[in-house]
Amino acid sequence: MEKLVSARELKKLFGKVEAVKAVSFHVYKNEIYGFLGPNGAGKTTTLRMLTGVLKPTSGDTEICGMDVLQRPIDVKFVTGVVPDEPNMYENLTGQEFLEFIGSVFSMKKEKLNQRVEELSDAFDVNFLGKFIGDYSHGMKQKLMLISVLMRKPRVLFLDEPTVGLDAKSAKILKMLLRKYANEGSAIFMTTHVLEIAEKMCDRIGIINKGELIAEGTLSELRSRSGKESLEDIFLNLTGEDEIKEIVDNL
Ligand SMILES: Nc1ncnc2c1ncn2[C@@H]1O[C@H](COP(=O)(O)OP(=O)(O)OP(=O)(O)O)[C@@H](O)[C@H]1O
Ligand SMILES: [Mg+2]
Numbered sequence: 001m002e003k004l005v006s007a008r009e010l011k012k013l014f015g016k017v018e019a020v021k022a023v024s025f026h027v028y029k030n031e032i033y034g035f036l037g038p039n040g041a042g043k044t045t046t047l048r049m050l051t052g053v054l055k056p057t058s059g060d061t062e063i064c065g066m067d068v069l070q071r072p073i074d075v076k077f078v079t080g081v082v083p084d085e086p087n088m089y090e091n092l093t094g095q096e097f098l099e100f101i102g103s104v105f106s107m108k109k110e111k112l113n114q115r116v117e118e119l120s121d122a123f124d125v126n127f128l129g130k131f132i133g134d135y136s137h138g139m140k141q142k143l144m145l146i147s148v149l150m151r152k153p154r155v156l157f158l159d160e161p162t163v164g165l166d167a168k169s170a171k172i173l174k175m176l177l178r179k180y181a182n183e184g185s186a187i188f189m190t191t192h193v194l195e196i197a198e199k200m201c202d203r204i205g206i207i208n209k210g211e212l213i214a215e216g217t218l219s220e221l222r223s224r225s226g227k228e229s230l231e232d233i234f235l236n237l238t239g240e241d242e243i244k245e246i247v248d249n250l
Contacts, residue, residue: 003027005033008061009024009059020046021209025205027155030181030186033187033188034190036194041207051157055069064154080151081157084160090133097147102150112150145173156189174200194229202217214233
């Protein structure tokens with residue numbers, strides 16, 4: 001199987017805080033890899049290192065066989081990133097933003113228009129003429145998704161992609177990600193929604209306090225832990241199975 005993402009001993013220190021401690025994993029072609037962990041576990045920090053936004057304290061990442069820090073431009077051309085808090089030019093309209101991204105990535109005008117139209121239909125987007133500064137969180141999220149999906153990148157990184165999306169858009173996104181993976185992409189996504197991880201992800205990595213504490217398919221995780229639901233596996237691994245006690249004491 002072809003490895004499209006390889007993280008080797010990725011580590012990040014923020015001052016004295018070890019946000020990510022020597023995390024290693026691969027994401028293969030045709031695969032959706034779900035990255036799970038409690039708040040503050042190091043998911044976003046890992047994703048930012050994988051995409052070259054944040055320089056690791058040590059360790060490295062390869063995307064499609066290219067080192068992320070040594071070949072940043074080549075890597076950007078095969079990669080799409082949907083961050084959890086989309087940060088876009090507020091003074092542009094959605095359409096202007098998409099055209100700008102299209103020109104950065106040398107997309108042909110007709111191709112861009114066609115893809116934007118298809119994706120706008122899929123996500124019920126009818127606000128591309130408005131300024132991004134006037135968008136709601138969900139509207140920004142959808143624009144970000146269109147700007148990434150219109151390029152059909154080989155490798156996709158998504159941080160909590162369904163947060164802020166309405167039910168129909170979330171469903172369409174999930175189906176599209178599966179389709180792209182089947183067509184040859186590799187997808188790395190973080191999520192807190194265990195049901196999404198359970199239904200969508202081919203393999204799951206669980207990070208806790210900066211450490212990758214479990215990895216495998218859902219059935220591998222089940223047989224290793226002796227627990228049936230991903231929720232029980234997750235809570236057991238991340239040491240939060242004393243929940244009943246906590247609630248009782250509240
Ligand atoms: N820029 C930064 N400067 C200092 N500390 C940071 C920075 N970014 C993250 N951290 C710290 O690193 C740790 C991991 O944070 P991270 O955002 O990666 O968590 P996460 O798993 O994405 O959490 P969540 O589920 O809440 O999104 C936390 O302790 C956080 O406070
Ligand atoms: Mg995060």
